[in-house]
Amino acid sequence: MTTPKSAQAAAYAALISERSSSAQADRRLSFEPSCVGRLLKDEAPPRHYLKRLAFRLADRAALRRAELRARAFGVIAADRLNRGGAA
Incomplete structure (x- = not known):
């Protein structure tokens, strides 16, 4: 059985994980405004x-x-x- 504190910590960790993965996905999909069609921001x-x-x-x-x-x-x-x- 999980305690309320550990359940809250697990929920918080899941929220942070979800936010960071969506932020990474946003970064992968976003281009520099002046150079559409060039490399993604995560590239070299x-x-x-x-x-x-x-x-x-x-x-x-x-x-x-x-x-x-x-x-x-x-x-x-x-x-x-x-x-x-x-x-």
Whole structure:
């Protein structure tokens, strides 16, 4: 026998599942307004998006390398100061 709380949770889960599946179906059927007849929204992203993503990731990697270099330099400089000057 199910308790009222578990029955309510099951009903809520079924409602969410139904909503998400209908939203996915809507997304599959909807087209971009400016390019009817092209790929569906769920298909591969446009090429320019992939290029922007690649540049963003490369920028992030370059920033991380610069931060690591700056930290390493800061540690070396602090070590030299603690030892009493340039070695």
